[in-house]
Amino acid sequence: MAQEAQLNTLKNAPPAPAVAAAVTFDVRQLNVWFGANHVLHNVSLAIPTKAVTAVIGPSGCGKSTFLRSLNRMHELVPTARVEGRITLFGRDLYGRDVDASLVRRRVGMVFQKSNPFPTMSVAENVTVGLRLNGMRNKGLLAERMERSLQMAALWDEVKDRLDANALSLSGGQQQRLCIARALAIEPEVLLMDEPASALDPLATAKIEELILQLKNDYTIVIVTHNMQQAARISSETAFFYLGELIEHGQTNRIFTNPRQKQTEDYVTGRFG
Amino acid sequence: MNAVAASKEAGEPLGIGPAHAGKLGDRVFRLTTWLMAMVVLVLLALVGWTLCKGSALSVKEFGWGFLAHSDWDPVNGNFGALTFIFGTFVSALIALLIALPLGLGTAIYLTELAPGWVRQPAISMIEMLAAIPSVVLGVWGIFVLVPWLREGPYPLLLKYFGFLPLFRGPTTGFCILSASVLIAIMILPIITSIAREVFRAVPEAQREAAFALGATRWEVTRLAVLRYSVRGVFGAAMLGLGRALGETMAVTMVIGNSDKITASLLSPGNTLASKIANEYAETLKGLPLSALFELGLILLLVTVGTNILAHLLIGAMGGRRPRGN
Amino acid sequence: MNPWYNRWRKIKSSCVSGLCLICALVVIAPLALVLFHLLQKGASSLDWSFFTQLPKPSGDPGGGMANAIVGSATLLGLAGLIGIPIGVLGGIYLSEFGSPRMNWAIRFAADILSGTPSIVWGIVVYALVVLPITGYSAYAAGLALGFMMIPLVIRTTEEMLVLVPNIYREAAFALGIPHWRIVLSIVLKTAGRGIVTGILLAAARVAGETAPLLFTALGNNSWSHRLSEPIAALPLQIFTYSNSPYDDWLRQAWAGALVLILFVLALNIAVRVMTRSRTPHLTR
Numbered sequence: 075m076a077q078e079a080q081l082n083t084l085k086n087a088p089p090a091p092a093v094a095a096a097v098t099f100d101v102r103q104l105n106v107w108f109g110a111n112h113v114l115h116n117v118s119l120a121i122p123t124k125a126v127t128a129v130i131g132p133s134g135c136g137k138s139t140f141l142r143s144l145n146r147m148h149e150l151v152p153t154a155r156v157e158g159r160i161t162l163f164g165r166d167l168y169g170r171d172v173d174a175s176l177v178r179r180r181v182g183m184v185f186q187k188s189n190p191f192p193t194m195s196v197a198e199n200v201t202v203g204l205r206l207n208g209m210r211n212k213g214l215l216a217e218r219m220e221r222s223l224q225m226a227a228l229w230d231e232v233k234d235r236l237d238a239n240a241l242s243l244s245g246g247q248q249q250r251l252c253i254a255r256a257l258a259i260e261p262e263v264l265l266m267d268e269p270a271s272a273l274d275p276l277a278t279a280k281i282e283e284l285i286l287q288l289k290n291d292y293t294i295v296i297v298t299h300n301m302q303q304a305a306r307i308s309s310e311t312a313f314f315y316l317g318e319l320i321e322h323g324q325t326n327r328i329f330t331n332p333r334q335k336q337t338e339d340y341v342t343g344r345f346g
Numbered sequence: 347m348n349a350v351a352a353s354k355e356a357g358e359p360l361g362i363g364p365a366h367a368g369k370l371g372d373r374v375f376r377l378t379t380w381l382m383a384m385v386v387l388v389l390l391a392l393v394g395w396t397l398c399k400g401s402a403l404s405v406k407e408f409g410w411g412f413l414a415h416s417d418w419d420p421v422n423g424n425f426g427a428l429t430f431i432f433g434t435f436v437s438a439l440i441a442l443l444i445a446l447p448l449g450l451g452t453a454i455y456l457t458e459l460a461p462g463w464v465r466q467p468a469i470s471m472i473e474m475l476a477a478i479p480s481v482v483l484g485v486w487g488i489f490v491l492v493p494w495l496r497e498g499p500y501p502l503l504l505k506y507f508g509f510l511p512l513f514r515g516p517t518t519g520f521c522i523l524s525a526s527v528l529i530a531i532m533i534l535p536i537i538t539s540i541a542r543e544v545f546r547a548v549p550e551a552q553r554e555a556a557f558a559l560g561a562t563r564w565e566v567t568r569l570a571v572l573r574y575s576v577r578g579v580f581g582a583a584m585l586g587l588g589r590a591l592g593e594t595m596a597v598t599m600v601i602g603n604s605d606k607i608t609a610s611l612l613s614p615g616n617t618l619a620s621k622i623a624n625e626y627a628e629t630l631k632g633l634p635l636s637a638l639f640e641l642g643l644i645l646l647l648v649t650v651g652t653n654i655l656a657h658l659l660i661g662a663m664g665g666r667r668p669r670g671n
Numbered sequence: 672m673n674p675w676y677n678r679w680r681k682i683k684s685s686c687v688s689g690l691c692l693i694c695a696l697v698v699i700a701p702l703a704l705v706l707f708h709l710l711q712k713g714a715s716s717l718d719w720s721f722f723t724q725l726p727k728p729s730g731d732p733g734g735g736m737a738n739a740i741v742g743s744a745t746l747l748g749l750a751g752l753i754g755i756p757i758g759v760l761g762g763i764y765l766s767e768f769g770s771p772r773m774n775w776a777i778r779f780a781a782d783i784l785s786g787t788p789s790i791v792w793g794i795v796v797y798a799l800v801v802l803p804i805t806g807y808s809a810y811a812a813g814l815a816l817g818f819m820m821i822p823l824v825i826r827t828t829e830e831m832l833v834l835v836p837n838i839y840r841e842a843a844f845a846l847g848i849p850h851w852r853i854v855l856s857i858v859l860k861t862a863g864r865g866i867v868t869g870i871l872l873a874a875a876r877v878a879g880e881t882a883p884l885l886f887t888a889l890g891n892n893s894w895s896h897r898l899s900e901p902i903a904a905l906p907l908q909i910f911t912y913s914n915s916p917y918d919d920w921l922r923q924a925w926a927g928a929l930v931l932i933l934f935v936l937a938l939n940i941a942v943r944v945m946t947r948s949r950t951p952h953l954t955r
Contacts, residue, residue, distance in 0.1 A: 150844060173369065179847035189838040193860050203846035206856055252842070259846060375851035379764035382757045383777050386825060389818060390780040393787065396795045451694025459688050460695075468695060470943065475702045477939045479879025481906045482928045485913050486705045489712070489921070531701045538698060562684035592788030594882040595906075599913065619790045619882070626885040642794050646787060653786040 098123045098263055098293040099144055104158035106139055108151055113139050117158070117319045119312055126285060126294045128308035128325065130301060132345060135314040137297045141265050144295065145181035146174040163262075179207065182256035186268040188248035190240035190255070197236040199251055203259040218258050225291075226254035227284050246277025250284065257288075264288065266296040270303070282307050301341060305329050313337045397646060400639030407633060412640060418605040418621075425637035427618070427644055429607045434617040434648070437522050437597065438590035441529035446583055448530075449537030456538075457545040458567050469542075476535035484599035487528050492519040492600055495527070500612060514610035520602035523611040525620075528596040533586040540585060540660070544578030545571050577659055584656030592649045594619040618645040706932070713929035716922050726892050726908075732919045736927050738894050739908040742809070745895075746888070746904055747878055749813025750820055754877075755870055757817075758824025762866075765825065766832035767854050778829075781822040790882040792819055797886035807889035809902040815883040820873045827869025831862040868942045875938035879931060881906035905931050 099121040106114040114136045121127050121144075129137045142148040143156065146167065160167040167177055190199045200219045201209075209215060219236075223229040228250040232243070240251060249269060256264060266285070270278040285294060285307050298304050304311055305325060312322035313336075321328065321337045332338040339345055404412065408425065415426025452472070456465055496519030504515045552570040561569060572579075602614020603624055616624070618641050625638055720735045727734030765774050796815040805811055835858050843853040859866070884890075889901035890911060905927055912924035 145845065147841070147845060150841065175369075175847040175849055177847070178845055183845035185838065185842065185845075187838060189842045191839060191842070191857055191861070193863070202843075202857075203848065206843075206846075206848045206852045255842075255846070369849060371852070372850045375854070376764075376768055379760045379768060382760035383764035383769070383825070385757050386761060386777050386780045386784065386822060389821065390784055392799065393784070393791065393795050396798045397791070400794070400798050448694045448698055451691045452698045455688075455691035455695040459691055468699065471699050471702055474936060474939060475698075477875060477879075477935050478702070478705060479881070479906060479931055479935060481879070481881040481909050482709070482932050483705065485909060485924055485928045486708055488913055489925075490704070490708050534698050534701075562680050564684035564687040565680065567687075588786055592786070592790075594788060594790045595910065599910070619788055622790050622794060623882060623885055627889065639794060639798070642791050646791050649786060649788055650783055653783065657782065 096123055097121065098163060099295075100159075100161045100164075102159040104140070104143060104160060105156070106136075106143055106148060107153075107155040108148075109153040113317055114143070115318045117314075119319060119322050121293065121295060122310060123293050124289060124291065125310060126289045126296060126308040127310040127312065128304035129295060129297045129312050129314065130299070130304050130340070131314035131320075132340065133299070134316075136317040137314045138267055140314065141267055141295060141297050142183075144263070144265055145178050145183055147178070147183060149174060179203075179259050180261050181263040181265060182259065182261035183265045184249070184252050184256055184267070184269050187272055188245065188252050190243075190248050190251050192239075192241055194240055195237045196232050196240050196243070196251060199240045200254050200258050203255060207259065218260075219254075222254040222258040225257050225288065226250045227280065227287075228254055244277070246273050246280060249273060249277070249281060253281075253284065253288075257292075261292070263293045263295070266294065268297055268299060271299065278303075301329070313340060315340070393646070397639055397643040401636055401643045403633060403636035404640040405636075407636075412637075413644075416605075416607050418637075420634050423633055425633070425640075427641055429605055430616050430618045430621045430641060431644065432607050433522060433601070433615040434591055434619070434645070436611070437526045437529055437601070437615075437617055438587055438593075440523065440526035440611070441533060441590045442583060442587055444526065444530040445533050445537055445586060449534055449582070449586070450541050450579065452534075452538045453541035453545055454567055454571075457542055458563070458571065469539075472535050472538055475531070478532075480532065480593065480595035481599075483528055483532065484596040487524065487596055487600045491527065492524050495519050495524055503612070511609040512611050514608075515612060517612040518602065518614070520600055520614055521610075521612045522601060522615045525597045525601040525615075525617070526611075528600060529590045529593050532593055532596065533589050536589055537582050537586040540582035541575075541579060544575045544582065547578070548574055581656050581659035584652055584659060588649055588652040588656055591652060592619060592645065593617075594623050598623040618642075618648075709925065709929045709932060712922075713925035713927075716926035717929065721923065721926055725894070727919075728892070729917065734919075734923075736903075736905065736908055736923060736930075738891060739903040739905045739927065740930070742888070742891070742895065742903040743878060743905040745809055745898075745902065746813050746816055746884075747874060749809065749898075750816035750877055751870075751874065753814065753817025754820025754824055754873065758821050758870075758873070759828050759866065761821070761825040762828025762832060763854060763859070765829040767850075767858070778826070781825050784818075784822040785826070788882070789819065789880050790885070793883040793886040796883065801887055805899050807887065807901040809888065809895060809898040809900070812884050812888035812902060812904070813898075815887045816877045816880065819880065819883065820877050823873040823876065824870055827872070828862075828866050831865030831869060832858060834865065835861045864945055868945050871938050871942050871945075875935045875942075878938075879906060879935050881910050 097120045101120070102118050104114055104117040105112070117140060129140060131137045139148055143160065144167075148154045148156075156168060162177070162180065166172065191202060194202060197219055200222050201215045204215060204218060220229060223232065228247060231247060232238075232251075235242070240248065243251060253264075253269075270281045273281065282303065285296065288294060296304075296308065308325045310322065311325040311328040313320045313328065313332075313334075315336050321332060321334045328337065329341050332341060404425065408415075412425065412427050413431065414428055415424070416428035416432075417424050417426050418429065419425070456468060460468065496517065500515070500517055500519065500523075503513050504517075507513045508515070548571045552574070553566050556566040556570040597617055598620040601616060601620050603616060603620070604614035605616060605621075608615070622638055622641055622645075630638060720733060722735060722740065723737050724733070724735035725738055726736065761777070765777060769777075792815050796811050796818070800811040800814055801807055839857060839861060840853060843857050844850075848857075884904050884907045888904055888907060890907045891901045891903040895902040909924050909927040909931065912920040912927070915921070
């Protein structure tokens with residue numbers, strides 16, 4: 075109904091004009107296949123800049139795949155195929171001359187299970203993205219490391235053990251370390267795939283607090299299965315179901331006044 | 347509308363993504379590692395081709411008769427592999443006869459009976475046994491095992507079983523049976539370790555069910571473990587056999603170096619491997635050299651065939667464990 | 672149930688258990704016996720001259736195996752030069768790239784080569800290198816041993832790399848790091864210890880090999896001044912001496928065997944120690 079109308083407008087719309095900085099990602103008719111499996115159907119939405127957009131939906135609805143298509147991480151699966159158009163600040167993400175590695179340096183990612191590199195210290199983990207992309211200046215590296223750890227609200231806790239192995243940190247600290255690692259390469263966007271789902275409530279609260287601070291400087295897209303979390307931290311929400319974008323809009327409205335029945339069923343907990 | 351199509355064959359959980367996205371560094375790296383991996387295929391081809399080329403003269407000269415004749419006569423240019431094929435199989439089979447029960451018994455002990463604190467040290471010691479170089483075992487064989495066999499067990503064998511053509515004396519101790527004993531020692535570790543893995547793969551629930559029925563320890567092992575492990579035990583035996591067929595140095599040092607076939611296990615003999623080894627430092631050319639290569643070819647085919655059979659039974663060849671996650 | 676029958680079942684079970692214990696003891700016995708005899712007959716000959724002097728001609732008393740020890744070290748180095756790069760890089764290919772069919776073929780070939788008798792390697796390199804090119808030489812022997820290392824190292828490297836969880840590769844990709852850097856600086860490093868143990872095990876195996884040397888190294892009673900000359904090696908010297916009639920050489924054969932087995936066992940124990948240290952990030 076409303077969604078179809080939206081789709082029709084988009085289909086007939088003229089090509090996107092020079093993009094205002096208010097929109098980070100402009101997704102048009104995104105379709106993703108893994109082999110013969112059609113995982114995302116005709117997804118279109120715009121992701122606002124320097125705000126938190128939550129992506130919610132039941133398991134298997136394609137929200138992780140959608141997230142990964144924003145930094146071309148789904149391409150790591152050899153049978154992945156994409157049709158449609160995603161632009162990042164106006165530039166086509168999937169253009170013929172676009173290098174996926176460069177995309178990922180602008181669009182960072184934090185994963186569900188924290189994954190600091192096990193053979194490296196805390197400091198080495200934070201700067202690994204910079205070092206392996208060619209930065210050698212030790213002074214600059216140290217400066218960026220401290221800044222990233224500060225931004226990830228981890229500096230005070232680890233400043234005395236920067237050389238300790240990364241795995242010696244607690245689960246919540248490791249996840250913040252991964253955030254620092256992602257921030258160190260100075261992306262413009264941070265994608266987060268259920269970053270707190272493996273953490274206890276206290277650590278989760280710290281992460282949510284961190285996100286609210288980070289949104290002043292970064293565009294954040296967060297996949298979460300925790301609706302209260304989405305309601306707490308995001309300004310926009312997108313609801314996915316069975317590979318389709320059912321509804322998206324302001325978080326308040328989605329949760330209090332959803333337009334689609336499926337959305338309503340999901341947010342009221344009628345299915346999960 | 348921009349479309350990006352990228353697909354590779356299915357099956358690999360994490361590839362490098364679309365080919366066109368690779369930069370110079372990635373392409374060079376991939377090419378280099380590919381070349382190195384190809385070396386393995388090239389090596390295999392090289393081994394096969396070298397042996398075939400080397401034995402071509404002999405094959406042309408003797409044909410299939412090479413396998414049926416047992417003279418090895420460099421003077422008159424008559425060569426035949428029968429003695430050595432016989433020696434190879436007989437020594438390997440006897441070694442298996444000795445090692446298989448011992449290995450199985452040990453495996454049963456280690457998986458079903460041993461107390462926890464015994465298990466790991468025992469396993470380590472058996473693995474150390476596998477690490478003993480063949481020539482070291484050969485030295486021990488020449489100066490310790492063979493004299494002991496000659497003084498003790500062999501006279502007993504001759505006394506009580508001398509009526510069999512298998513045991514005819516007198517013997518210096520340097521004979522097929524001594525070689526078999528050494529080979530048995532060398533293949534014990536592999537038989538034990540594969541048998542252990544096979545037994546460990548039997549789910550605990552099977553044993554518990556048997557215990558719950560009031561079975562004794564031995565009955566549990568027989569009913570719950572051994573019955574389901576037959577295929578795996580066969581595989582272990584074949585792998586052991588494959589290893590036994592190729593054993594060289596220890597065999598060369600105690601087998602006595604004779605080119606005649608005899609029925610008696612207490613007579614000297616030769617295996618394919620030991621015959622080749624015994625030509626050490628000889629300058630060979632022409633037909634004798636080619637005959638030697640043919641021996642090598644036969645040895646390779648026999649060992650490879652046995653190993654492939656073994657892996658078919660165990661199902662491990664060319665396989666890979668699932669990626670850690 | 673007949674109580675006598677039950678008792679018989681229990682006795683039978685105990686008997687079998689006893690037999691199995693005996694089996695285990697019989698299996699472990701050779702290791703103990705070999706070590707015992709080696710120490711008994713060889714330890715006394717491990718003096719300074721053994722390690723520093725060259726062999727004396729035909730059984731004259733004295734002399735040592737200095738050239739053989741150095742020769743073995745040289746050959747091990749040559750073998751490693753060939754076996755390690757090819758094996759590790761090939762293992763990387765199998766783990767990180769490749770198609771299922773190609774990889775199966777490579778692994779199959781590696782398994783066949785691993786099971787090839789070492790004497791066959793000897794005559795193959797004899798035909799390929801010794802006869803046409805270099806004659807008996809360290810090059811040929813090193814090549815033969817290196818060829819033997821390749822299938823071993825490629826398999827263990829692949830196994831260790833596959834154990835590295837994908838989440839680390841993903842994290843590295845998400846940082847925009849080029850794939851080749853990810854493999855070398857992160858994946859290889861994470862699997863590092865396991866790969867090194869695989870190499871050490873291959874080295875231990877190859878260091879003790881005699882058969883390939885019979886047709887490639889030939890042996891040398893003196894120092895080899897060039898890699899294109901025949902070279903002495905410890906296993907070869909042991910073999911030659913033990914086949915000789917001279918008492919002094921027999922004594923030295925024991926000593927050489929003791930040195931060889933201690934070296935091989937030391938490598939194996941080092942591997943054991945390395946694998947026992949905690950590697951919580953690698954799934955088992």
